Amino acid sequence: MADGAALLLAARGLTRTYPGxxxxxxxxxxxxxxxxxxxxxxxxxxKSTLINLATGAQPMEAGSIHLDGREVRPKxxxxxxxxxxxxxxxxxxxxxxxxxxxxxxxxxxxxxxGLVDRAKMRRDAATVLSRFGLSIDPAQPLSAFSTAxxxxxxxxxxVDMSARVLILDEPTASLDNAEVAVLFRxxxxxxxxxxxxxxxTHFLDQVYEVTDRITVLRGGKLVGERRTADLPRLDLVxxxxxxxxxxxxxxxxxxxxxxxAPFVTVNGLGKRHLVAxxxxxxxxxxxxxxxxxxxxxxxxxxLLLFGAERADAGxxxxxxxxxxxxxxRDAIRLGxxxxxxxxxxxxxxxxxxxxxxxxxxxxxxxxxxxxxxPARQRELADTYIQLLNIRTPDAEKPIQLLSGGxxxxxxxxxxxxTKPRLLILDEPTRGIDVGAHAEIILLLEKLRDxxxxxxxxxxxxxxVAAYADRVMVMRExxxxxxxxxxxxxxxxxxDAIVTPVEMPPSGRAA
Amino acid sequence: xxxxxxxxxxxxxxxxxxxxxxxxxxxxxxxxRLVDGRLxxxxxxxxxxxxxxxxxxxxxxxxxxxxxxxxxxxxxxAIAGAVAxxxxxxxxxWPVAVLxxxxxxxxxxxxxxxxxxxxxxxxxxxxLILMVAGRGIAQMITQGRVLTFTDDGxxxxxxxxxxxxxxxxxxxxxxxxxxxxxxxxTALGLFVEAVGTSPRAARLAxxxxxxxxxxxxxxxxxxxxxxxxxxAADIRGADANNAGLWLELDAILxxxxxxxxxxxxxxxIGLSVLGAIILQGMRTCILRSGLPPELNLLLMALVIALxxxxxxxxxxxxxxxxxxRLTKRRAx
Numbered sequence: 004m005a006d007g008a009a010l011l012l013a014a015r016g017l018t019r020t021y022p023g024x025x026x027x028x029x030x031x032x033x034x035x036x037x038x039x040x041x042x043x044x045x046x047x048x049x050k051s052t053l054i055n056l057a058t059g060a061q062p063m064e065a066g067s068i069h070l071d072g073r074e075v076r077p078k079x080x081x082x083x084x085x086x087x088x089x090x091x092x093x094x095x096x097x098x099x100x101x102x103x104x105x106x107x108x109x110x111x112x113x114x115x116x117g118l119v120d121r122a123k124m125r126r127d128a129a130t131v132l133s134r135f136g137l138s139i140d141p142a143q144p145l146s147a148f149s150t151a152x153x154x155x156x157x158x159x160x161x162v163d164m165s166a167r168v169l170i171l172d173e174p175t176a177s178l179d180n181a182e183v184a185v186l187f188r189x190x191x192x193x194x195x196x197x198x199x200x201x202x203x204t205h206f207l208d209q210v211y212e213v214t215d216r217i218t219v220l221r222g223g224k225l226v227g228e229r230r231t232a233d234l235p236r237l238d239l240v241x242x243x244x245x246x247x248x249x250x251x252x253x254x255x256x257x258x259x260x261x262x263x264a265p266f267v268t269v270n271g272l273g274k275r276h277l278v279a280x281x282x283x284x285x286x287x288x289x290x291x292x293x294x295x296x297x298x299x300x301x302x303x304x305x306l307l308l309f310g311a312e313r314a315d316a317g318x319x320x321x322x323x324x325x326x327x328x329x330x331x332r333d334a335i336r337l338g339x340x341x342x343x344x345x346x347x348x349x350x351x352x353x354x355x356x357x358x359x360x361x362x363x364x365x366x367x368x369x370x371x372x373x374x375x376x377p378a379r380q381r382e383l384a385d386t387y388i389q390l391l392n393i394r395t396p397d398a399e400k401p402i403q404l405l406s407g408g409x410x411x412x413x414x415x416x417x418x419x420x421t422k423p424r425l426l427i428l429d430e431p432t433r434g435i436d437v438g439a440h441a442e443i444i445l446l447l448e449k450l451r452d453x454x455x456x457x458x459x460x461x462x463x464x465x466x467v468a469a470y471a472d473r474v475m476v477m478r479e480x481x482x483x484x485x486x487x488x489x490x491x492x493x494x495x496x497x498d499a500i501v502t503p504v505e506m507p508p509s510g511r512a513a
Numbered sequence: 514x515x516x517x518x519x520x521x522x523x524x525x526x527x528x529x530x531x532x533x534x535x536x537x538x539x540x541x542x543x544x545x546r547l548v549d550g551r552l553x554x555x556x557x558x559x560x561x562x563x564x565x566x567x568x569x570x571x572x573x574x575x576x577x578x579x580x581x582x583x584x585x586x587x588x589x590x591a592i593a594g595a596v597a598x599x600x601x602x603x604x605x606x607w608p609v610a611v612l613x614x615x616x617x618x619x620x621x622x623x624x625x626x627x628x629x630x631x632x633x634x635x636x637x638x639x640x641l642i643l644m645v646a647g648r649g650i651a652q653m654i655t656q657g658r659v660l661t662f663t664d665d666g667x668x669x670x671x672x673x674x675x676x677x678x679x680x681x682x683x684x685x686x687x688x689x690x691x692x693x694x695x696x697x698x699t700a701l702g703l704f705v706e707a708v709g710t711s712p713r714a715a716r717l718a719x720x721x722x723x724x725x726x727x728x729x730x731x732x733x734x735x736x737x738x739x740x741x742x743x744x745a746a747d748i749r750g751a752d753a754n755n756a757g758l759w760l761e762l763d764a765i766l767x768x769x770x771x772x773x774x775x776x777x778x779x780x781x782i783g784l785s786v787l788g789a790i791i792l793q794g795m796r797t798c799i800l801r802s803g804l805p806p807e808l809n810l811l812l813m814a815l816v817i818a819l820x821x822x823x824x825x826x827x828x829x830x831x832x833x834x835x836x837x838r839l840t841k842r843r844a845x
Contacts, residue, residue, distance in 0.1 A: 311717060335719040349717055354710045354778040355703075363707055366700045367719035374700040417718065 010069070011036040011199045012088070012168050017056050017066035024407050024434050026052040029066070030225045032218055034168060034199035039190055041210045041231070042203045043243055044220035045297055045462040046344070047434045050203055053220070054170055058090045059083040070167070081110070087167035091157045093176050099146035104128035106145050107160045131163045132156070135189060151182035155189065162193065169193060170201045175209060187213045205297040207236060219243055240296070240497050244464040263287030266456045267425055269308065271317035278303035279481035280316050285425060285456045290447070292471030293460040294496045300480035301460045302344055305427050308458065309341040310334040335368055337425075340418030342411070344429035344460070350414045351402045357413055358384035358398030365420045387416035392442060408439025415446065425456040432463065444470065464493045476500055524770065524787045527820065531794035532556075538802045551674040555797070557682070563793030564681035565590070565740035565757070567786050569764035570771070571685075571692050572736030574785040575729040577768050579709040580777030581629060581636035583730060586737040586764055588647025589621045590757030593738035594745030595654035598662045607666030615738045621647070622734020626727035640730075644761065651753035661750035671746035681743045685786075688736060693782040702780075705729060709777030767792055770820060792817075 012034040019027040027049045034040050044050050055061040057068060059077025068075050070086060077083035080090070097106045104125045105112075112119045113127065128141035135155055145153060154174055161169055171190070175183045190200050190213060202214055210217060210231065217234060219226040219242040226242045263286045273280030278300040285291045295301040306312040308319065310328030318325050321337050328334050331341070343349035352360055361384045366375055375383070384398035391412040395405060402413055411431060418426055431447070432440045448470055451457055461467045467474055474491050476484040476499040484499040535542045535555055542555035560567075569586045576583045593614040600610035621643060628639035654660075662668075673680040696702035704725050707715040716722045737757070744756045770788035773780040795816055799809045822828060 309717075331717050332719050332721065341717060343717060348711070349713050352707045352711045352714050352718075355706060359703060359707075363703070363715075363720070364718045366703060367721070369700070371700045371704060371721075374698065 010034065011071060012057075013069040014053075014057060015067050015069075017053060017068075018064045019052050019056060019061060020064060021407075024436060025223050026434075027056065028223045030220060030223070031228075032057075032201075032225075033228065034201060035216075036167075036197050036199055037194050038215040039194050039200045039202055039213055041214040041217045042201055042220070043205075043210065043217060043239070044226075045243060045433075046430070047222070048220040048243075049223040050220060051172075052223070054090055054172060054201075054203065057083070057168075057170065058088055084161075084164050084166070087165060088170070089161035089164060089166040089168070090170035090172060091154065091161055091174065093173035097145055097153065097157055097160070100144055102142050103132070103139065103145055103148070103156055104141035106156060107131060107141070107163060109160075111164070131159050135159050135162075136185075149182075150177045151179075151185070154178070154186065158189065158193075162198075166198065168199045168201065170203070172203045173205070174202075175204060175206060183209065207239065207296070210239075211236070221245055236501050237497060240501050241493075243296070244294075244462055244493075244497060244500075263289060263454060263456075266322065267308075268320040269317065270320065272304075272307050272314050272319060273316040274303075274307060274312055274314050277312060277480070278307065278477075281475070281477075281482035282317075283475050283482075283485065285458060286472075287424070287456050288451055288454045289473070290451050290457040290459055290471045292467035292474040292491075293458065293477060294462070294464060294467055294474055295477030295483075295500060296462070298480075299477040299500075301477045302429055303480070304475075304477065305341065305343075305429050305458065305460055308334070309339055309427055311341070332367075335364065335421065338421075338423050339425045339427060340364065340421060340423035341427040342414045342418065342429065342431055344433070346407065346410055346414065346434075351410050353403035354401060356399050357388070357393070357395055357402050357405065360402045360413055361387055361398070361416045361420060364417045368421055383420055384416075387413075387419060391416055391419075391446065406436065406439075408435040408443075411435055411443065412439065415443070419450075423455065425458065426450065427458040427460075429460045430462065431459065432461070432466070464496045468493045468496060478503075521784060521787065524772070524784055524791065527770075528787060528791050528794065531791055531798060535559075535794060535798045535801070538798055547677065550677060551679070552677045557679065559790065559793045559797050560682045560685075561679045562797070563789050564679075564685040565743050566760060566763045566767055566792060567685040567789040568688055568736045568740040568743075569733075569760055570767035570785040570789040571689050571782055572733035573761075573764040574768045574771065574773055574780045574782055575692075575696065575705050576636070576733050577765070577773050577775060578705050578777055578780035579726055579729055580712075580775075581726070581729070582640065582765065582775070583625060583733045583737075584637065584640040584761050585621065585625060585643035585647055586733060586740070587757035587759060587761045588644050588651070589618055589734055589737035590741030590744055590760065591651035591751070591753050592621065592647050592654070593618050593741030594751040594756045595651040595660060595753055597667060597742055597745055598660040598751035599654050601662045601664040601667050602660065607664050607669075610664070610667055611670070611742060614742050615735060618734040618736075618738020618741070619731055620734070621737070622731035623727065625734065626730035629730060630723045630726040648753060651751070651756070655751050655753045657753070659748075659750045659752045663749070667742075668746050668749050670742050684739060684743065688739060689782055689786045692732070692736075696782065701725070701728075706778055706780065709780075763792055764789070766817060770817070 010033050014032040016029045016031065017027050018029055030049060030053060032053065042050055056063045058080045059082050060080055075086045077086060077088065107128045108124050113123045114120055125141045132139060132141060137155060139148065145156065174186060178186065194200050204210060214231045216228060217231050217239065218228045221243060265284055266287045267285045269281065269283045271280035271282055281304055283291060293301050293304060307314045310330050310333050319328065326337060352363065358380055362375055362380050381398065388395060388398060393409050393412045395409065402410060405413065432443055444466060447457060459471065468491050471491055474486040474496055475482060476486065476496060478500055486495055486499065539555065545552055545554040572586065573583055596617045597610040597614040600613045601607060625640050625643060628634045629636050671681055675683055696705065704720050707720050708722050708725050712722060741757060745751045767788035768785045769775065770791060771781055771784035773785065795813055799812050
């Protein structure tokens with residue numbers, strides 16, 4: 004720790020494992036007094052885990068945190084706060100029905116003769132708030148104010164708790180441009196007063212606007228720390244998405260093949276406030292990759308294509324016939340399948356067995372009257388457990404006890420059992436151990452070669468470039484490009500992700 | 514099936530304890546006598562008196578499995594009883610009265626289901642509406658009186674005998690078997706459990722979520738109407754104020770004793786019926802014991818609290834540890 008003395012916060016070798024996946028693997032984080040530091044990475048990169056370890060919300064398995072050269076081991080968020088490390092989250096974690104003053108002094112109310120001194124609390128709160136340029140009545144309930152003000156109040160609380168390291172987790176996600184400007188001014192003032200501000204976000208423009216340094220995580224590992232001024236946007240995205248600017252791809256791009264018959268054509272499909280109209284064609288035996296950063300609208304395209312969200316513009320044409328999707332059931336009837344990004348919430352049915360999870364979609368398609376017999380269910384489950392190499396003693400085990408990779412395989416099995424013609428996969432390899440990762444990629448290539456159409460959303464650009472025939476690039480909730488043939492390279496994908504799309508000036512942050 | 518018996522084991526032990534307590538209180542409890550082609554005895558008595566709650570539990574179990582609850586079943590019993598009594602008093606035959614009552618139950622269930630599914634009300638609030646309003650509706654039908662009737666056909670729902678068993682017992686058992694077949698011989702049970710465990714995942718897998726949700730409430734309404742018919746036939750009258758009063762709580766308790774979590778997911782019709790029988794067994798025992806009646810509710814509550822604490826996740830590790838030690842000692 005050569006430069007340890009100069010650092011306000013030095014986290015070294017932070018490690019945390021969840022069943023089946025290493026969420027954080029020996030990650031370092033260095034924050035200097037007076038800097039605004041961006042923490043970047045895709046979903047599952049380990050940002051939340053890092054925050055949780057630093058604030059004591061979860062215990063660390065290995066590693067150390069030094070604050071001002073003194074080792075701290077926060078046991079809880081309250082403990083971390085007393086050491087000067089405070090996090091403010093995207094969803095406000097304050098209590099909306101209490102007053103602003105009560106929220107600021109929650110858990111550390113000023114007392115007089117053993118009773119809460121409300122008058123003093125309100126006076127002090129007003130003083131604290133005025134430091135932040137907020138002239139609001141501290142006696143009002145928190146819920147009377149906008150999200151932006153609530154965010155500022157949460158920060159005011161943190162600063163008043165003599166925070167030295169302030170962690171802001173996606174603070175701008177629900178703010179408009181003017182509110183963002185106010186927040187940024189405040190962040191700069193706090194940094195100037197000697198605090199370190201860790202800014203977690205997925206808005207790259209904001210990173211370049213306000214931060215001094217950037218730490219990038221990917222797949223639970225530290226990719227690197229750079230000075231913001233020295234890191235071109237292209238290189239930053241490459242760090243986030245896994246294409247090292249100089250490195251050669253270890254994945255071989257598959258040979259060009261004869262494209263199959265057109266299967267699904269999307270014409271200007273879109274929904275207001277969700278994603279701008281996009282167009283794409285998917286042929287049988289072809290992989291359409293979808294690339295883009297977090298929040299780019301990549302997942303939303305899948306929701307529209309699968310009928311999980313109803314489009315208000317455009318059309319979907321299947322086998323030359325226009326179709327309307329009123330819900331997922333319509334899509335499934337057409338032979339679509341969808342493995343969602345959030346496996347735990349939208350994918351698995353945790354209490355049910357692996358076997359029941361595998362047969363669920365097929366059974367739903369057959370209807371409730373035509374129940375698959377127990378023997379047939381077992382046969383299907385065993386077939387796919389073997390075919391996809393799902394590691395489990397039997398099909399009776401509740402699916403929640405499987406590792407992430409095996410859960411993902413079981414979800415793939417759920418759709419394969421329906422013999423789909425189009426499989427929509429949202430981040431199929433996220434948060435999965437290396438072995439299962441490779442197996443899933445091989446499986447996707449095999450399915451493609453057997454004639455299935457695949458719509459694969461992935462933030463692993465090298466992988467997408469290797470197996471996709473074409474790549475649709477999303478940026479800021481609209482289609483930013485479609486790469487085909489020889490253009491499907493990691494560099495071209497990243498380039499398309501970074502290049503701004505032409506749009507009216509008011510389009511941002513809406 | 515072996516899995517079911519594993520799950521049923523602790524409840525069967527509990528039932529045995531309750532029956533044993535009954536024998537201690539009333540030595541002749543287990544005797545069965547055949548009088549005029551009808552069986553009499555303590556067990557028959559428990560089944561007969563427990564029939565309404567058994568029916569309610571059969572309807573309630575799938576509702577709870579979808580992470581819902583139906584507080585209106587007691588009120589629906591009152592409405593169905595009132596409709597049946599009013600029908601025969603208006604000169605309709607008893608089959609018409611029965612069909613009218615059942616139709617009313619279906620309509621009440623549909624109302625609940627639509628509020629929960631289409632208007633996305635919280636089930637506890639949605640069914641609370643009918644729980645409160647239902648008694649008012651029943652009182653409007655009976656015009657505030659106990660609406661008595663003399664139709665022997667309708668009274669037979671409670672007093673008739675078939676194969677030596679009282680009709681309510683047969684109705685409850687038939688309803689349990691039909692419901693059990695409906696959920697397990699088709700894919701409905703799987704769908705209900707999937708919707709209850711993870712509604713979003715179920716929807717994306719293509720499970721017809723709205724249909725399932727409405728369906729369980731409709732079925733619960735139907736079961737409540739059957740229970741209401743038995744209750745009305747029992748006293749040859751429709752008592753809008755007291756028919757089925759607080760029975761929704763007994764039904765919920767029976768389902769919970771049957772091992773269904775109020776957080777939804779896995780459920781069992783058979784175990785819920787067993788839960789209802791255990792409840793009635795306890796009630797009968799306390800009544801026969803000659804304890805002052807004011808102690809009844811307290812004792813019931815204590816026993817139930819004990820049962821639920823033993824079943825709670827907090828106690829399971831200690832319990833399995835104990836079982837393991839006992840088994841080891843026996844093996845040694």
